Amino acid sequence: MTKPDEPLTASTPRVVRRPVLSQRWMDVTFLHWPVPPAAVAPLLPPGTRPDVLDGSTYVGLVPFRMEAVAFGRGPGLPYLGTFPETNVRLYSVDGRGRRGVVFLSLDAGRLLPALAGRAAFRLPYHWASARVRRAGDRLAYTGRRLTPGRAAGYRLAVEVGDRLDTPDELETFLTARWGLHVDWYGRTLYLPNDHPAWPLHSARLLRLEEDLISAAGLPAPKGPPPQRPARPGRPRPLRRPGGGVDSPPRTAGGTRPAGRATGRPTRRPQPRPAPAPRRRGGRRRAVRRRGRRPLHRVVHHPGPHRAPEGSRRVARVSRAPVTLPWPRRTGRTRRARPVSRRRRVP
Template structure:
């Protein structure tokens, strides 16, 4: 007799928010370090976020609220597989606008609405090879004592005039991050699409070393340029981290929907 068709499971609950990665990356596709990070976050209505997410994902919420993040940092020595990181082309300032997502398998992640970077070749590779919304910008990151400044002025492909200018003062170490601080920083994957197919790319890194930070200056138009309402008022959360080494790996195998006989197959969907 023919096997009965599989029936889809209902969307599971999102995986737990954990300070340590739920997956291993024993065979990394990409390696890099993120250094001198400033995390700025504003609450946003999930209804404003949902149309901007890839197919197969929905806004990830905490107490009914989701967030838009403006994250400025220094990318350091991007490398392929187990090869050493590239010192010049693989090291540059970056500022991204990101949203928070969960997919039909319960995997939490981020969705990048824009990634401003100061190296044209990585921008071109990111746009052409990975279909990520990289843009070429004039950028600087400077640290003097406890003060860090970040600047970004967009060059190509636009919209021209989109920019950000940030300054923070680093405070004390966060010994016990709150639930919302874990929610905003402990994100172990990226949701995107690749030639119309859903893509989930997991990452691993040590637990974030986080510090409180005081926002001294913020003049930005990147959030609105990314299709979101311009932030009103100060951020709900401002954090700093000296950084972590990062590995990106292949998506883990996940179970396919159960058949009526309860049998499962295993698939590795959502990769290019």
């Protein structure tokens, strides 16, 4: 018996108590094109059907940067747990009404995570040479698949816009997905996920060149996506380059102009204090007494003036072995023995 589809929610309806994997997605960009449901139905796992909104389903191109991949709730893996990734995905629903996504391809910038995803979860991972660059409010994604015989790549750039306080129904339909449908060795599995709500921002598409969608078995999209791409940012307000949140620009002298509300004067840079003069004396030297091996001693000199009569200099012998030349002119060096006692030098 087929159950009705679950409603669209901004938070997960199924809390994950014991996660198998944990990860963090950063600098994500969502690009979507509407496609006929009949075109994507053969690409879905058995027991699932295309998830439809207003008579259309969508194919998504989602580049991002993966960080802190870990097993369970453990710490993130160094090096292997951080890499760029780009996936092509569809939207599905099963007989129990659970909404999810189906990945047609996943291009990862690390070889070992791609092999582990293929072996453990039967996900269509591909090893790729990918890169994510950020300059202010602009994000650039580039990548090229390294899998032999399956050449494909992408190159796109977006400019992040204003924060979306209340996402509409389409934006919630495309981003609030709380599970994954995968064909796992002849069985269709549903893998739930749990994460906070995306802080979505509008974005303007600056450049788009890709052939990942056509390589996945779908017709190549014609033109840019019809709707605005949504980019989830970090859970904090956007910062302007070189300043704080909505901060006034810096002047040529490195200071900020006076504020309108407070009327505080402009701070002038203070000159740095002159460095203190170097103190004479206290230098290290090697003292060699006649008839004995050379020893390295730290001698505290009395300074440029002469020592008063009757005073003695105390030479502290260093414990660290040093290299001193032999008295002979052979060019060889010998390692001195560390001495831990004090000697009085006349």
